[in-house]
């Protein structure tokens with residue numbers, strides 16, 4: 001798994017911001033919008049198509065996408081959707097995508113030009129379907145995990161021994177059970193102060209207490225969380241901040 005981006009909606013540095021995090025010379029304090037690429041048996045699974053997808057694909061030499069898993073339809077997670085064209089051109093086929101019904105309806109509305117019957121040539125081709133129950137890809141079971149982003153119902157995913165959750169604010173105990181036994185949990189952690197729609201540091205740590213996982217990486221990080229180096233030092237042993245271009249072997 002490669003972290004293509006680990007930042008919140010504005011990314012870090014934030015345009016025009018003069019804070020120490022935005023001005024840090026540490027490359028780990030530079031964060032594109034959140035997304036990961038999972039490579040398995042020669043196939044590439046992409047979670048979300050954020051606004052930095054072009055840059056992320058070039059940086060990490062991504063040459064094909066076999067499956068897209070969408071968490072929700074906020075712009076920082078979908079607005080790179082047009083970059084999928086490049087992969088359609090190479091692969092000469094459409095690409096399968098999954099999300100919950102809210103996401104599928106929203107994307108089909110917001111990007112209606114992609115999903116019309118008679119497409120203008122050269123548009124992205126994505127076969128977007130609703131997945132709310134367990135499904136199979138290659139030989140791995142993928143479980144959608146339902147979490148709440150304030151009042152919006154969005155999805156995290158358990159993919160074999162990896163769980164990826166972003167933009168959560170609350171997760172029911174029933175859904176938390178699906179995380180148990182994961183080797184790696186990636187979960188959002190926005191900042192120190194409380195936020196209406198995202199877990200802050202204390203809330204993210206509380207969630208980790210409730211699940212049995214080996215290792216945790218925080219993502220979807222805001223400049224308000226603090227410097228990578230300083231926050232990392234304060235975290236429990238099995239928890240660390242993710243950073244852009246970090247590669248994890250599973």
Ligand SMILES: [Zn+2]
Nearest residue numbers: 009074076167
């Ligand atoms: Zn987001």
Ligand SMILES: [Zn+2]
Nearest residue numbers: 017019022223
């Ligand atoms: Zn800043």
Ligand SMILES: [Zn+2]
Nearest residue numbers: 072074149167
């Ligand atoms: Zn969001």
